[in-house]
Amino acid sequence: MKEKLQKIREEAIARIKASGNPDALNEVRVSVLGKKGELTALLKSMKELAPEDRPAFGQLVNDTRAEIEKVMEEAKKNMDKLLLEAKLKSEVIDVTLPAKKNSVGHRHPNTIALEEVERIFIGMGYEVIEGPEVEYDLYNFEKLNIPANHPAKDEQDTFYINKDIVLRTQTSPVQARIMEKGKLPIRMISPGRVFRSDEVDATHSPSFHQIEGLVIDKNITFADLKGTLEEFAKELFGAETKTKFRPHHFPFTEPSAEVDVSCFKCGGKGCRFCKGSGWIEILGCGMVHPHVLEMCGIDPNEYTGFAFGVGLERIALLKYEIDDMRLLYENDIRFLKQF
Numbered sequence: 001m002k003e004k005l006q007k008i009r010e011e012a013i014a015r016i017k018a019s020g021n022p023d024a025l026n027e028v029r030v031s032v033l034g035k036k037g038e039l040t041a042l043l044k045s046m047k048e049l050a051p052e053d054r055p056a057f058g059q060l061v062n063d064t065r066a067e068i069e070k071v072m073e074e075a076k077k078n079m080d081k082l083l084l085e086a087k088l089k090s091e092v093i094d095v096t097l098p099a100k101k102n103s104v105g106h107r108h109p110n111t112i113a114l115e116e117v118e119r120i121f122i123g124m125g126y127e128v129i130e131g132p133e134v135e136y137d138l139y140n141f142e143k144l145n146i147p148a149n150h151p152a153k154d155e156q157d158t159f160y161i162n163k164d165i166v167l168r169t170q171t172s173p174v175q176a177r178i179m180e181k182g183k184l185p186i187r188m189i190s191p192g193r194v195f196r197s198d199e200v201d202a203t204h205s206p207s208f209h210q211i212e213g214l215v216i217d218k219n220i221t222f223a224d225l226k227g228t229l230e231e232f233a234k235e236l237f238g239a240e241t242k243t244k245f246r247p248h249h250f251p252f253t254e255p256s257a258e259v260d261v262s263c264f265k266c267g268g269k270g271c272r273f274c275k276g277s278g279w280i281e282i283l284g285c286g287m288v289h290p291h292v293l294e295m296c297g298i299d300p301n302e303y304t305g306f307a308f309g310v311g312l313e314r315i316a317l318l319k320y321e322i323d324d325m326r327l328l329y330e331n332d333i334r335f336l337k338q339f
């Protein structure tokens, strides 16, 4: 039996040394030291020994068990150490490597200009309202006093989805939608994308942005319109800015005007930027046509109002002195980062 014990001991130690991972080590533990293990079986067979030999042999088995456990413990420690070393090696950080640059997005000049315009009008008590980009012909044209035979409705200028639905050519249909709701007074701006069948060049694009403005209340006069837009121009281009209203024609306003601001580059003396005139055109405006009010269910004898439309790109181009509109749509990060 002593030889058998010796054999178990030698085999166990050899297996422990050969085991390369914690699982293999555990297998040895179970098969040698476990309840059904070899050592336990040997203890059970002690009854074959003479009674006087049993204590000494029992002691021997226990010593062997202790020795195997010790070897196993050391193997385990060694294994943990190697695992830790491997882990540290694989997770090593080379602090001399250049850091990865976080690429942070940048606001588009259009967005910066829009937020500026919104800030100004919200400061004057206006609401910001959005409308659909795919619009009924009815709202885009008819309700804005643009009859069926008007040149603006030409297929050359407008993207038609079908006979009754168009990609809106202006943000003005939002006016009709808001007036129709009948909640008065109205004081709103409506920024958004509009579409025209234009070729792309330095000043044109088939898709661009407008900001519509509308005020409807009792006793609104052209003086209110002038005061509001003068204040807007001063906020946007600087306190020295002068405004000039030139008579113009729009179907949905009467009287109508185009607004020029004094050149913020030369102060009105004339320069390359303002093409020598000292003035820069920025928007169209007018008093809401009584017929438009009527079509939207508002009594023109009780209420009056004014409307204006600004090209957002026009403001961004002027404010940031960009000479080609195409730059705004190319999404070249080197360009966009300048603003």
Ligand SMILES: [Zn+2]
Binding pocket: 263, 264, 265, 266, 267, 268, 269, 270, 271, 272, 273, 274, 275, 276, 278, 279
């Ligand atoms: Zn100028």
